[in-house]
Amino acid sequence: MKQINTVIFVITFLILASIVSDAQVKTYKIALPDGATARLGKGRIHDMQYTADGTRIAASTSMGIWIYDATTFNPLYLLRKHTKHADHLSFSPDGKILASADIRGAIHIWDIDTGKHKKKLKNQLSVLSMTFNKNGDTLGVVTSYNTVLLWDTNTWDIKQEFRGVLKIMEQSAMSVAISPDNFLVGTGNLDSSITLSDPVIAVNRQMNKTHGDSYTRSVAFNQDETLLASASSGDIRIWNTKTGEQKQRIRGIRGIGRLVFSPDGNLLACASLLGKIHLFHVDTGKKFRVFTGHSGGALRIAFSSDMRTISSAGLDGSIRIWNVLTGEQIHAIEEHFGNFSCFDVSPDGKTVVAPTHDLTVCKWNLTSAKVEKTFNKEGHFSVAEIAFDPTGNIIATASHGKFISLWDSETGKLLKILHGHDDHLSSVMFSPDSRTIVSGSDDTTVRLWDTETYKKKQVLIGHEEAVTCVAYSPDGTIIASGSVDDTIRLWDADTGEEKDVLAGHESDVVDLAFSPTGDKIASVALSSEIFVWHVGSNELDKVIHAGNSSIASVVFHPNGRVVAIGCNKGDVELISVESEQSLHKFSGHLKQVTDLGFASDGNKLVSRSSDGVLYVWDVSGVVK
Known part of the structure; x- marks a missing residue:
């Protein structure tokens, strides 16, 4: 009997291990485009929120919005619609709807149960802060040009609009918050003052004191909007929103960043640009706990609804989950790096x-x-x-x-x-x-x-104008340089003497590459054409037309017979130099592909787009 139980246990363990392994593979591969084997990094974090029930964590990044299971910490969805990263996230009180907004004014509505996109709201004004009200029937948005918009969450039509009621532009607001009940607006200003505004009755009131010589970096309301916290480089202040009086002043914190109240309003969390997260008692202003673990600045913080955990996102590429009572780190979600400016393959x-x-x-x-x-x-x-x-x-x-x-x-x-x-x-x-x-x-x-x-x-x-790109020939004897002056110049690598000027492009030469044998140069100039030059005669050998896309990057495959191009619409395309035909197109980037690089064996191609996302593509089945 003991042996039977042991066998059953082993079989059960192996099945569970297989399920976990499959789940890990599935989540690791989540939302990869066709042909991509990996994305490098999960994106730099710009905002982070828990659902009200504490079961989900949303992290807005330079790559998209990741939705994580708050228990297993596995990724569930990657939501991608914004052409620029979403700066603001807000969950509906029931946790079923997520609103995301970016600085360009795009507001997207998502179904969290399915990860499906529901709607894009009509708005052209930059979003500065956003929240659902407590019963979830209204989404309040603070925009540029001193405007507050209220959307009906049943119809997603604007039901109220308050224009010109704020002083955001006049006071050079550096931070903005909107409360979840009456949609009060708090702003921290360049002159270190704090303004409390009620858009409904068009009243703006200054708090009784300022932060002195430093601008106000962050403002935050508690849930019942009776308190407003503000932070400068030197201190944190807590204000009574009814009287404008200062209730607490907290000093001695270096690198103060984002502020967040706990759901019950008893604690105030502060993210430090030095990597620490500080918790303070609101009533006394005394420090409750300090969380240390980030090796870079802490960018965002969020409490779970039950207040057992607090999450922090840092420049070290991690989201860290902390036990509020013990101060211990429960888990870390790694590799939230992104916003890459370029790359190279070894x-x-x-x-x-x-x-x-x-x-x-x-x-x-x-x-x-x-x-x-x-x-x-x-x-x-x-x-x-x-x-x-x-x-x-x-x-x-x-x-x-x-x-x-x-x-x-x-x-x-x-x-x-x-x-x-x-x-x-x-x-x-x-x-x-x-x-x-x-x-x-x-x-x-x-x-x-x-x-x-x-x-x-x-x-x-x-x-005659800025140099945009340079390259050595494989034998090291020639240097090629491309420029905004529409030309490519060839230089003797030993003497520095100009050997020739290759003219033909009608706009800025943005990228060029030598073939592996050094007998050809491919160049692109933000048009739909690839110029292929013969090195030696320095004559234009051919012009390859690549559809209607504007091309921003080009590189030769190690076999020399194929070039990869990066296009302004986000596509990566492989083209035969001899036949001038497209061999394959990889789609996945949302913006212009600015950088390309093959692995030395030619089986993998890495691409980078202007939104800082890196993909690795399997080209082994395309290029023989």
Whole structure:
């Protein structure tokens, strides 16, 4: 009997393990486009909310809106309609409807049970704050131009509109909140004042004190809208909304960010830009607990309805779930990185490195699609291009800060910063022998740098406008540069002498690439045409027409017979150079595809779109 029970237990365990494994595979592959094997990162978080019943967590990211099961923490849906990330989320009180809004005014309504899109509301004004009322029959939205809109959630028609009743524009509001009952509006202003507005009766009232010399970073109402909390860089203040009197002042918190009241109004949570989450007693202003664990700034915080947990989202790419009473971390949802500005694939085809528009640079394992390492950039300047050296040991970044940074790819240690350009850098690449770096800049020059001495070797002058892209020929003898002046210039890599000017494009040359054998250059200029040039004669060999799409990026497949192009509508297309026919089109990006790169074996293609999303595509069955 004991043996039978043991067998039953083992079989049951194996079945459950199989179910869990299948579920993990399903959730990991959630919402991937056809042909994609992975997305790298889940997107940088911009807002986060619990449903009222605490069963779901919504995280708005640069990739879309993730809906997580708040018990298992598995992703359920990825909601994608916004062409720009949603800045604001609000659940209906019954947790069945989610409203999402972005700075451009798009408001989308979602069914949370099915993950289906229900409706897009008609609105053209930037959304600054949004909430459902307590019985769920109205969605209140604060927009730009001092307007509050109230939507009927049964018909999704506007039932009331209050224009010109706020002072958002006049007072240069830096933070805005709307209450869930009478739709009071609180604004924190550039001059450190706090304004409380009632749009229904068109009354605006200043709180009795200000934050002094610092602007107001965050404002938040409690559930019964009797209190309004505000934060500056130096302190947190809690105000009585009926009298305008200051009830509490909390000092000594560094890097104060977002504020949120607990559902019962007894606690106030503060997200710190230094990575901590502070909880305070509202009545006394005394600290209740501090949660530590984020390695980057904490961006958003949200309480569960039962107040047992609080979630925080950070620049370290994680959503962390904390036990409010014990302070212990219950779970972490990782890899919420995104908003990537560019990428490169390592020479061995095993690694992708991609900087974000924040401080973080991510190194991904291309096989597992997992983050191997992160390190921080030297500053908040955006990186226009990133490149491995041929050994894969060094990474170079071309910065909008007018400099090139060199990094150890294994440790993430900053090795050197190269200064010399007079304007933003647009492009960077190592020579095939690793001895030279070539860079292009908005200052119209191409510059060569010695990788041993870190000294500038040559300045190549010829372009009349900004340089957009640079490339070495595979044998290292020629440098090609593309420019806003509509031309491609070929340079002798040793002497820096201009060899030729390739003219023919009628607009900015935005990308170019040498073929693996070095006998061809493909170039694109935000038109529907791919120019293929013969290197040697430097004549235009052919023009490949790629439908009606505007092309922003181009790269040769390692076999040299196929090019991949990235289009303005979000498609990635493979085209035969010889037949000029399309071999396959991958659809999934929502915006222009600006960067492309093949793995060295030619079986995988990585793409990046202007919304910062990275996809990995399986091209092994398309290109033989």
